[in-house]
Each structure stands twice: as structure tokens, then as C-alpha cells.
Amino acid sequence: QVQLMQSGAEVKKPGASVKVSCKASGYTFTSYYMHWVRQAPGQGLEWMGIINPSGGATSYAQKFQGRVTMTRDTSTSTLYMELSSLISEDTAIYYCARDTGYCTGGICPANYYFYYWGQGTLVTVSS
């Protein structure tokens, strides 16, 4: 069965960086685009960016450009999301989520909506 297992909660000071991991299992890691979505406490959902686990290409929401870096390690089927220059407003639960589009025959569509989600990683930014 598909599982996305994220790293544990983090507490960071303003100005620091955080790196969250998401280990995928139960499917071919390179066959599906992956996204990162965050949710501030008691708030709605916010899309941060997408990564192609096969080639590593990324696209980020403009809001996070310059502050976020999404990478992957195909040898361990693990995704990483690093967010720098943290401020208190970055306090949120960060989710990895698998796109529903499936790569086949060299064609890799992204549908940009999500069926499988990680359990979430709480990042708290506080001095």
C-alpha cells in the first residue's frame, strides 16, 4: 500500500532553516509528481510547489520562490523540502502529497490534485 512517511516535528528560531523529509513506499517513486502543501494552525491549505521525482525538476509557488528548495533522493525514495529565512508565519503543518497523474510510456502528466498525503510535519517558528 502507498505510504508517505514524514519526519518529526521541528522547532526553529526565526531566521533559521528547516528541512522536512517524506519517504515514499508502496509504488514506483519516479512515476508520480510530488507536491508540498502547508496548513497554518486553524487555517486553510496552501500549495508550495511540485517536484518531478524522476528528473528532479521543480516549480515553486511565487510566494516561496527564493526560500524553498525541493529535492529528492531516488535511492531511498525520499523527498525533501527545505524552507529558509523562517518567520513566525511559517509555523504550520507541512504535508507532502502525491499527484494523481501517472507516468507511462515516457509521458508524465501532472493533474495537480492529490490522493495520497503524508501524515504532516509540524514546524514551529518561535524565538
Place this chain on the structure above:
Amino acid sequence: DIQMTQSPSTLSASVGDRVTITCRASQSFSSWLAWYQQKPGKAPKLLIYKASTLESGVPSRFSGSGSGTEFTLTISSLQPDDFATYYCQQYNSSPWTFGQGTKLEIK
């Protein structure tokens, strides 16, 4: 960016009720809309995509409709398990944006 506005923000209803949640977009688009259900402490669950296509395994009491700037999620007969927060999400154009959520509470 396409802004998604849900109404109401909170909805109180009873088991067996029929409820409708509305999602309005700041720009018109076809059917590239998904609905999710989220319970406290859990990740969202995909219910509907392409505005009206029910995800496999989702009960048929859930239905979606709409296009353009107005979309709706309807639950035909509320069950105890349905009390949760619901989000719409457009995937017509990047950045993919969500509504602010509708909390469905027990009356």
C-alpha cells in the same frame, strides 16, 4: 492567482440533512476543481475531482457540480462520519489554490 471563496464558513446540520457547500472562483474556468474532507489531526481526503467525478470508494451521498466561477459540494443525507472541514481546490492554473474551508458541525 485564482482566489477561491467558500460559503458558508461554518455550517450546523443534523444527521440525515441535505447540505450544500459553495465554492466561488475569482476567475472562470472549466471543471478543474477538487473537493477534500479533512478531520482534526488528519491529512485531507480527496472526495471529488473534475468538479463532479467521485473518487473511488467515496460514498455516493457526496456529489459535486458546477463550472465557471461557482461550484458546489452536496451531501444528500448527512452521516455522523461526515462532520469535518471541507475544502475546494482549483487546478486550472498555478498556483493551485484552496478555499478557506467550510466546517460542518453537528447541530
